[in-house]
Amino acid sequence: xxxxxxxxxxxxxxxxxxxxxYRAGPREDPPPRFVMLSDTQRAMPAEFWRKDxxxxxxRVAQAVADEDPAFxxxxxxxxxxxxxxxxxxxFHEEQEPLFSRRIPYYPALGNHDYYGDRAVALxxxxxxxxxxGGRRWYEVRFPPVLVVILDSNFDQLTGEEARxxxxxLEKTLAAxxxxxxxxxxxxxxxxPPFTNAKLYAGSEDARKRFVSRITxxxxxxxxxxxxxxxRFVRDGVQFVVSGGAGxxxxxxxxxxxxxxxAYEGPRSFHYxxxxxxxxxxVCDMVMLRDDGAWMPQDGFACP
Numbered sequence: 409x410x411x412x413x414x415x416x417x418x419x420x421x422x423x424x425x426x427x428x429x430y431r432a433g434p435r436e437d438p439p440p441r442f443v444m445l446s447d448t449q450r451a452m453p454a455e456f457w458r459k460d461x462x463x464x465x466x467r468v469a470q471a472v473a474d475e476d477p478a479f480x481x482x483x484x485x486x487x488x489x490x491x492x493x494x495x496x497x498x499f500h501e502e503q504e505p506l507f508s509r510r511i512p513y514y515p516a517l518g519n520h521d522y523y524g525d526r527a528v529a530l531x532x533x534x535x536x537x538x539x540x541g542g543r544r545w546y547e548v549r550f551p552p553v554l555v556v557i558l559d560s561n562f563d564q565l566t567g568e569e570a571r572x573x574x575x576x577l578e579k580t581l582a583a584x585x586x587x588x589x590x591x592x593x594x595x596x597x598x599x600p601p602f603t604n605a606k607l608y609a610g611s612e613d614a615r616k617r618f619v620s621r622i623t624x625x626x627x628x629x630x631x632x633x634x635x636x637x638x639r640f641v642r643d644g645v646q647f648v649v650s651g652g653a654g655x656x657x658x659x660x661x662x663x664x665x666x667x668x669x670a671y672e673g674p675r676s677f678h679y680x681x682x683x684x685x686x687x688x689x690v691c692d693m694v695m696l697r698d699d700g701a702w703m704p705q706d707g708f709a710c711p
Contacts, residue, residue, distance in 0.1 A: 438479075438550075439477065440478070441682060442478045442553075443479075445472065445481075445632075445678075446633070447632045447654065448487075448655070449654070451488070451656045466502050474505075479514060480511055481514045481516075481630075483518070484598030485519065486499050489523045491529045499536075514548050514555070516596055519598065519599075556584075559573060560611060581593065590625060591625065595622070595626060598632055599614050601631070601647060602640050608633065627689060628647075632650060634658050635651040636660055640668070641670050646710070650678065674697075674705060678696065691707055
């Protein structure tokens with residue numbers, strides 16, 4: 409009996425180390441809306457001074473599932489430590505309201521998703537999302553919208569990988585400009601080109617490699633990394649920083665901002681709902697209020 413019990417314990421431990429996975433194909437008759445969010449990771453154990461918010465992460469996932477979107481895009485930092493399978497199990501469990509409804513889920517890589525051993529972290533990422541086929545930059549086509557997902561972790565990319573992504577981005581944007589079905593292009597990656605966060609600076613690499621390649625149909629640049637909500641407008645392009653899906657909240661400098669901000673309202677856990685309305689693309693930032701209600705707090709429309 410003791411041997412049998414030990415065997416069961418060992419088998420349970422092995423099962424506990426397995427990686428979850430999720431794959432959901434495009435919906436046959438999708439609604440004209442999708443959701444973008446970022447930073448679903450928990451606070452790292454070493455960050456003992458930062459509040460973890462598992463209940464709020466689940467509330468975000470449930471609210472997004474209740475939106476019944478055509479798909480969800482996560483701009484990175486899905487986990488706090490991409491090399492740890494238990495962090496992927498936590499992510500999978502907290503996103504269960506979405507996964508149980510088989511809503512397509514498209515992730516970008518954040519810096520936390522690379523943490524630990526790079527090869528192990530990437531293996532975990534692609535094991536959880538086998539439908540990506542090992543791609544770190546790819547597109548989600550939803551005419552008249554094209555979402556272009558990129559990897560802004562340039563410290564994790566070799567020079568050849570960075571150049572390959574540059575070339576792919578240029579080809580993808582050129583093809584979108586020539587495609588009559590597409591009217592709105594969204595660039596999505598983890599590190600924001602611009603932010604007024606107190607503890608973070610905007611990514612110079614993202615500005616040089618991504619923003620510099622913007623073409624006329626690019627209407628939105630969507631990032632996370634900073635655990636709050638910010639919005640900037642540059643040359644008619646909306647730059648959205650939306651790291652409000654459950655990571656420890658970050659502070660924004662409002663008294664002496666580095667960049668003129670298009671949003672100065674409250675900041676809390678949130679997601680961004682995009683709706684195709686005729687030829688326009690409408691975005692509503694939906695935030696969890698102190699009274700527990702979800703309410704739009706900011707928005708814009710792309711003509």
